[in-house]
Amino acid sequence: MPVELTKGANTALPGPVAVVTASASTPLDIAALLVTATGKVRSDDDFVFFNQPAGPGVHLQPPSTLRIDFAAVPADIEKVVITATIDGPGTFAMVQGLAATVSDAGGTPVAHFVPPGLGSETALVIVEIYRRQGAWKVRAVGQGYATGLAGIATDFGISVEDPAPQAPPAYQQPPAPPAYQQPPAPAPGKINLDKGKVNLQKGQSVSLVKTGAPPLTRVRMGLGWAAGTGRSIDLDASAILYDARAKDVDKVWFMSQKGAGGAVRHSGDDLVGGGGGDDEQIFVDLTGIPPNVVALVFTVNSFSGQKFSDLSAAWCRLLDDVTGEELVRFDLSGSKAHTGVVMCTLRRAADGWEMTAIGEFHDGRTVRAMVKPAKAYL
Known part of the structure; x- marks a missing residue:
């Protein structure tokens, strides 16, 4: 039987391979970030997700399974952070049966984790696979993000957005538009929609x-x-x-x-x-x-x-x-x-x-x- 992990708990991983699978009532996308001792990735190549399904020692099996070959993970990578996002609109409040299962190379479950207390989050660090004294372990994390996968990626050093000199002003809902008035006719010779598509x-x-x-x-x-x-x-x-x-x-x-x-x-x-x-x-x-x-x-x-x-x-x-x-x-x-x-x-x-x-x-x-x-x- 697999070890049932609670949030923050950990257990050892036997063998040279770990397979992490996320399951839920709603389709999920799983991803991984290979992180050094600095808590950041080395480059965007250390981000394994649906558009980049392979990284050093980590391979995505779409949509919700990752295979980690420990011997191929670079020596300066201290942990592999595993994330889950909802495939489509919505938040984790609508998700039932969410769980992560870590298995060995033969498919035998080693650890199982059910993240508690999720609501408005759209992405989740579900577990992390990390080195400890030459061996590999898994820790249950269950940290949610309301900013989606982009928010998680940014926290771990992925350049998701260009830095801006200053934040744009906060968006405020504009007042209701005035009652409809006939728009002015377009300038002569200018194409409009009068004749259809x-x-x-x-x-x-x-x-x-x-x-x-x-x-x-x-x-x-x-x-x-x-x-x-x-x-x-x-x-x-x-x-x-x-x-x-x-x-x-x-x-x-x-x-x-x-x-x-x-x-x-x-x-x-x-x-x-x-x-x-x-x-x-x-x-x-x-x-x-x-x-x-x-x-x-x-x-x-x-x-x-x-x-x-x-x-x-x-x-x-x-x-x-x-x-x-x-x-x-x-x-x-x-x-x-x-x-x-x-x-x-x-x-x-x-x-x-x-x-x-x-x-x-x-x-x-x-x-x-x-x-x-x-x-x-x-």
Whole structure:
């Protein structure tokens, strides 16, 4: 029978391998951070998660099992911190049957831990595997985080977000909008939604106004792709929020899925694409965007380093999130051998919001690398 651990308790691990499995009524994603005596990782390579499933001596078996080969763990790594996050929206208050089981190489359970007292947390350090006098042990932790996996990763030295000189002002819910008034007609020659869905070409803009119709309140940016090589490609869609000084005030991506006080939300990471529809989506409540945000730039990155030239197709489309109607589509053609692309912008205009197709390629595996080049398109 496995040892039943209570929070803070520990037990020895026999053998050269430990297999950690997280189980619950709700699907979970498990991850690991390889930490030195400083309490930090050595680099981002020491973070094993769904987008980077292997590290030194640690291998992810998606979605919720990790295998640790002790002989392959570098000598300067003192512990392997195991985390669990909910695969989708919600908090651990809704999760039942949460437990971690540590087994040996043959699958025999060695230790079992049921974390107590969780509520508003969205991520959890569930156990840690650590060295003690030349042997390996497991400790039950059960520490919850309301800031998700990004909050845990930051605490252990992963560069999740670019440092900012100062924190942006706290978001306050704007006052209720005034009663609807007819928006002014768009300038002559400017594309709008009067004739229905618009297919944008690179560099074109469209006003998200339809004469005689109320202004849009909620939109959804869908991004999709298909590999031309017969293999899957992991692309990541993101939104960067800028103020009038072209300062990035927030980022919404797979590691930080809410921004602007919840007015911008990410649907979650898609690891393969090629589903025929939108592989990742970003939801935008236009009425809730803070007044200091003047533009959102939508980018896509190849986290695993594959080039966009390996794609047979990539596109983004804007939908009315209230009615589901497709408003604007931009198909990206002529893909180049880069790992990032600025797809489009959504920005405030005199008569409402407008979308501009960009389609310019850059290099970068995450949204952090896109912040500076994206400013050129504001």
